[in-house]
Amino acid sequence: xxxENIEKTINGLLIEEFEIEENKINPQAHLKxxxxxxxxDFVDIAVIVQKEFGLTLKGEEMTSIRTLENLYDYxxxxxxxx
Amino acid sequence: MVDYIHxxxxxxVMNRVVITGIGIYSSIGxxxxxxxxxxxxGKSGVVLDKERKEYGFQSGLTGKLDRPQLKGILDRRSxxxxxxxxxxxxxxxxxxxxxxxxxxxxxxxxxxxxxFGNDSSTPPVIxxxxxxxxxxxxxxxxxxxxxxxxxxxxTMNLSVIFQLKGVNFTISGACASGSHAIxxxxxxxRHGYQKTVVCGGAQEVNLFCVxxxxxxxxxxxxxxxxxxxxxxxxxxxxxxxxxxGAATVILEDLESAKRRGAQILAEVVGYGFSSDGVHISVxxxxxxxxxxxxxxxxxxxxxxxxxxxxxxxxxxxIGDQNEAKAIDAIFKNSKPVISSTKSMTGHEMWMAGAxxxxxSILMMQNSFVxxxxxxxxxxxxxxxxxxxxxxxxxxxxxxxxxSFGFGGTNSCLIIKKFH
Numbered sequence: 001x002x003x004e005n006i007e008k009t010i011n012g013l014l015i016e017e018f019e020i021e022e023n024k025i026n027p028q029a030h031l032k033x034x035x036x037x038x039x040x041d042f043v044d045i046a047v048i049v050q051k052e053f054g055l056t057l058k059g060e061e062m063t064s065i066r067t068l069e070n071l072y073d074y075x076x077x078x079x080x081x082x
Numbered sequence: 083m084v085d086y087i088h089x090x091x092x093x094x095v096m097n098r099v100v101i102t103g104i105g106i107y108s109s110i111g112x113x114x115x116x117x118x119x120x121x122x123x124g125k126s127g128v129v130l131d132k133e134r135k136e137y138g139f140q141s142g143l144t145g146k147l148d149r150p151q152l153k154g155i156l157d158r159r160s161x162x163x164x165x166x167x168x169x170x171x172x173x174x175x176x177x178x179x180x181x182x183x184x185x186x187x188x189x190x191x192x193x194x195x196x197x198f199g200n201d202s203s204t205p206p207v208i209x210x211x212x213x214x215x216x217x218x219x220x221x222x223x224x225x226x227x228x229x230x231x232x233x234x235x236x237t238m239n240l241s242v243i244f245q246l247k248g249v250n251f252t253i254s255g256a257c258a259s260g261s262h263a264i265x266x267x268x269x270x271x272r273h274g275y276q277k278t279v280v281c282g283g284a285q286e287v288n289l290f291c292v293x294x295x296x297x298x299x300x301x302x303x304x305x306x307x308x309x310x311x312x313x314x315x316x317x318x319x320x321x322x323x324x325x326x327g328a329a330t331v332i333l334e335d336l337e338s339a340k341r342r343g344a345q346i347l348a349e350v351v352g353y354g355f356s357s358d359g360v361h362i363s364v365x366x367x368x369x370x371x372x373x374x375x376x377x378x379x380x381x382x383x384x385x386x387x388x389x390x391x392x393x394x395x396x397x398x399x400i401g402d403q404n405e406a407k408a409i410d411a412i413f414k415n416s417k418p419v420i421s422s423t424k425s426m427t428g429h430e431m432w433m434a435g436a437x438x439x440x441x442s443i444l445m446m447q448n449s450f451v452x453x454x455x456x457x458x459x460x461x462x463x464x465x466x467x468x469x470x471x472x473x474x475x476x477x478x479x480x481x482x483x484x485s486f487g488f489g490g491t492n493s494c495l496i497i498k499k500f501h
Contacts, residue, residue: 017158018158019157019158038159040159040225041159041225043221043224043225044162044224044225044226046221047221047222047223047224050219050221050222056219056221057221
């Protein structure tokens with residue numbers, strides 16, 4: 001999967017599932033401060049990442065993911081290692 | 083803080099408790115107007131659910147209602163944490179708060195509590211267990227499951243959505259849950275612990291939530307005629323029809339209601355409760371008799387002052403018979419008009435004690451008694467009661483609402499027109 005596809009999938013899910021306004025989505029967007037996501041939402045993001053990409057996000061890994069770019073990078077790196 | 087606690091009620095305080103808001107979301111209507119019309123017309127909300135037959139249910143009969151569409155009304159976080167009966171309760175509570183003219187600003191500035199009756203939340207529990215069994219990974223359950231699964235799901239969700247700051251818990255008393263919730267709210271206000279409490283009952287409506295109940299063979303098998311299946315007190319009754327939804331009843335201290343100029347719909351004057359202490363599923367006569375007597379004593383009235391009884395009667399052979407015996411023992415001289423609205427709605431279980439207060443208040447406001455539909459021929463016990471099979475015009479000043487549940491829990495409420 002290309003990085004572009006990862007970004008497109010994640011962005012689509014944030015807009016559709018999490019009802020985040022499209023104009024707020026950009027790589028530098030902070031998940032909590034800019035997108036308004038909270039700790040409970042990260043539990044659902046972990047489910048989505050598992051379903052879409054077959055990756056298990058652990059709690060300690062989630063804490064280092066602060067921006068959308070961090071999330072794209074994390075998924076891309078994990079897929080490359082597969 | 084000490085003063086605050088000391089000011090929150092003490093022995094001897096006896097506030098009058100009034101109802102300033104009601105709301106309903108049920109199989110016979112999604113708001114007060116629709117439900118009032120259904121009650122007047124004797125309209126049934128019962129259908130045959132073919133999916134239940136595919137799952138091997140002995141009875142596929144159920145009250146039918148759709149889930150409200152809350153996307154665009156509530157944010158995702160709120161919706162993800164709500165099972166269907168919390169959605170029903172959201173709808174009935176929005177209507178009740180509006181009726182009571184209680185605004186978000188008033189809620190912010192005043193301590194308002196919430197007490198709801200609820201005794202199950204089935205699909206979220208099943209879905210959670212299915213995911214864990216399949217994936218062996220609890221993170222796949224997601225964030226909403228725990229909040230949807232708990233018995234207190236309705237009160238935890240609504241207290242957050244409406245930002246309520248007072249008492250906040252759920253009462254599980256089987257099919258008397260909703261009635262006990264109103265009774266407990268009444269006690270808290272009467273004795274000065276709360277000024278306003280959002281009370282109610284909620285009941286999920288899905289096939290899995292009543293599978294274990296169906297196992298007992300307690301449901302009507304009259305599947306060819308769904309609308310005739312729930313026939314409380316009728317000689318040919320053969321079981322109850324499960325149903326559900328939610329009802330909200332806003333209780334308020336009279337002085338507080340007057341101060342803010344609220345419209346007062348009725349007054350709660352009596353609450354009686356008891357436990358049969360006899361059998362897990364077979365209702366007794368003595369327990370209900372004691373609960374009715376306690377409610378009358380609490381209200382300080384004699385049986386002759388009750389104009390209408392909204393019976394618990396669910397359409398089971400033994401339950402209706404024993405309630406008829408208890409009612410006859412107390413009301414044999416005055417013979418107030420009686421109907422079981424479950425003949426139309428089916429048995430709304432955890433919700434029933436609250437919804438039947440709403441139904442009875444609608445009757446009180448519009449001067450009629452809703453019919454006990456399908457009551458064609460009495461048995462020897464119901465023959466002694468004044469049960470109406472048709473809608474009748476009648477001024478109701480005071481009514482009694484009976485609710486009984488598994489384990490022999492009994493709750494009786496007496497409500498009066500406000501004077």
